[in-house]
Amino acid sequence: MKIAIIGAGAMGSLFGGRLALAGEEVWLLDVWEEHVRAINDKGLAIAAADRDIVARPKATTRLEDIGTAELVIVFVKSTATAKAAETALSLLGPDTAVLTLQNGYGNAEAIAAAVGAGRVIAGTTAQGATLLGPGRIMHGGSGETHIGELGGGLTARLEKIAACLTRAGIQTVADDNVASLIWGKLIVNVGINALTGITGLKNGELAEHDETRQVLALAVEEAVRVADAAGVKLPYGDPVEKVLAVAVATAQNRSSMLQDLSGGRMTEIEAINGALVREGERYGVATPVNRVLTLLIKALEKLPRENRP
Known part of the structure; x- marks a missing residue:
């Protein structure tokens, strides 16, 4: 699956790194040039309690480098959600889903206002991560991730995305009650x-x-x-x-x-x-x-x- 992640902070990098290690085509989009350069030059270093690993997602500051994606994951701060939603428009193909796993209340609605409610999947995650420096993060803790359609119900695409994340070591449950x-x-x-x-x-x-x-x-x-x-x-x-x-x-x-x-x-x-x-x-x-x-x-x-x- 081709996955674009808008926002390569601690959590965006964690999910991008794990998905890349699982064999998905991952693009990290971020404005921090030093972080992007470090990932492309040396890989993304993920420090964990049991071992350190290096993942190799693609990283860029240029939206046009990515093209369309099957899945867009928004991981920016809530203050930047509206701008990220506008950015996501350039990544959309006919069936692209947009997933928010952000903290806070109101992000899914802000994204839906830009891309359409039918594309939006909202979720929560108990994963924890800390940004240590350019190209380096620490995986601070694990827990279940839950995702659901903004309009409710279980769908084939929801199950597909949950399975993709789970294969990447991010245990994910498809849920029918997003609120x-x-x-x-x-x-x-x-x-x-x-x-x-x-x-x-x-x-x-x-x-x-x-x-x-x-x-x-x-x-x-x-x-x-x-x-x-x-x-x-x-x-x-x-x-x-x-x-x-x-x-x-x-x-x-x-x-x-x-x-x-x-x-x-x-x-x-x-x-x-x-x-x-x-x-x-x-x-x-x-x-x-x-x-x-x-x-x-x-x-x-x-x-x-x-x-x-």
Whole structure:
């Protein structure tokens, strides 16, 4: 399968590398020239707990190098989703599907506005990765990936993409309820990302301290009340225990929000805890803990890089 990945950060590189190792034709599209050059010259180095491996996806900064793809995966930050969706238009053939595995709420809808809802597959992943430098990432933790058609139901293309990812070592389940998937991942991110960004802790360290466990639980419980008000059935039973389990499963991972703060970049807070606050306002559910977490991250974004976690 010819696969184009828009956004070759930690997660885009992880998925691109694993898919290339499985024999798929993979193109990574990114604006970071040094990263692209390193991948093309030396391959993509993936550091993992058991061993280090080198994958050889193709990488480019030029959209026109790729041509059309059978599958486009969007892995940019939520702040760049609309632009990535416009980029995806140049990669579309008659049957191209566009998959989003991004953090946050509203990405699938933004992509659908550009490429059409019928092409969009949304998903969530518990994989964790950290960008170490040009051409180098660390695979920080594994977990299931779930994907579903934006319009619901199970289709042949959904099963084909799930099988392709699974062959690449990314265990993937085709699901018929995408809203549940997105809310389920949103609540995981609500519990982990802002708290790691504020404290500077790795994911697994959140579960080691009573204080961070308590804040995590408060944020997640608020999010569950909003999901209930929206009529969403979550894909797991005990949300707080689920979020803690994900934190432990990705113990060595520095969350994307922490990586952004450390790197002096803007975060996706408005698409995560901020989105939860807005949905709470929409349904009349108070979200004071998530409002505070949102405001603290936005305050940290204004600090010089050397003063951030």
